[in-house]
Amino acid sequence: MKILRFLILFIFFQGLTGCTLLQSFTPSSPEHIQSLIEREDYTRALQAIETVPRNHKNYTQLIQKKKTIKQLIQTLEQSTLRKAQKLVAQNQWYKAEQLYEEALKKIPDSAVVKKNQRAFIASRNYYLKDLESELTLYEGQWIKNVEQILNNIARTTPNNAWVTIRQWRFEQKKSSILEDLVSCTQNATSTANYPLARRCLSLVKEIDHDKKFKQTLSAAHKKLDQNEQHLRELRIQQSMDLIKQLEQSYDHKKLAQLNQQILLFETSQSLNREELEVKQTLQQHLDLGIKQGIEDGRKIYSEGQVTEALAIWEGLYEINPDNKDLETLILRAQRVLDKLRDLNKDETIVQPPQN
16 A cells, blocks of 8 residues: 555656656747757747747747847858858868758758859859860860870781770770760850860861761851851950050050950961951050050169169060060169168168277
8 A cells, every 4th residue: 555655656746747847848948949049950949939929928038039049040151151162162062062951951941041052053063064074075185196096006916806806995985975075065055165165176076087977066166157256356346446545555554455465366276367467466566565664664764763663664574574675674673672772781780989
């Protein structure tokens, strides 16, 4: 009987303790909400607060907690974006992807994180396409280099069975890579990535000796020709506009632009007659501008403004590093400045009094 009474009392007190615990960890209790915050489960914490009635004894305290949670969400968003950008810069794309996923588990309704995650995925896809294109180009270049070697081996040992097998395998590989290069040309053209399209098409022409893909690539070829014509017209128009500006003055900025414009012509695969004439005019203006700049530097150099003259000549040298006159003038000005600095140091030495 005593044992039965003890058991009843024990169960009663245990029930009271359990009820107290349940009450303290109900969805709207401060303890439960605090535990969600500590786990960084901010969305569920906000949802729990939304269910709290106004007559709840902790209503004011929980509403204040709501503001804190929103601040924590903003901090998490900013931290996620900052860390993800850093990881991408370090080429750790997979870790950046994991970071976004972890953040969205904690704040699944965050428009900021979702938007940046979409931008991240788009950037990663673009980067992967870039890598695939580079790989295709590398393989195309490999085919181009290896083909001649294998042909020489085959001519040297025409009856060698192993050489025949190796050539057959090479032709299979070549066929596959050619198709990749054709796809590269077409895809790059359709997305207006004309520099990549030209690189892929150039390799196709060098490898496809039978001109198997000539008809397939005719549309891409036409579009590239149109783009090349557009670039020619644009280069000429930009050059003429620049020449008009140079009629007023030859300042350093304009000379740098002039040099860049000449480089655009030099990097072009082929120049027509009009482009050659424009390029020649640009070069004449550049030479005249450099000469004028040198004379301006000499004038102020003779007036004792060595530092200012050196700055002019160094700026011109950045544009025209092959100019020997500039190199000589810069070295001379630097030697003069070194001597002046040495003299200034000597003047600061206190001389002992004469006996």
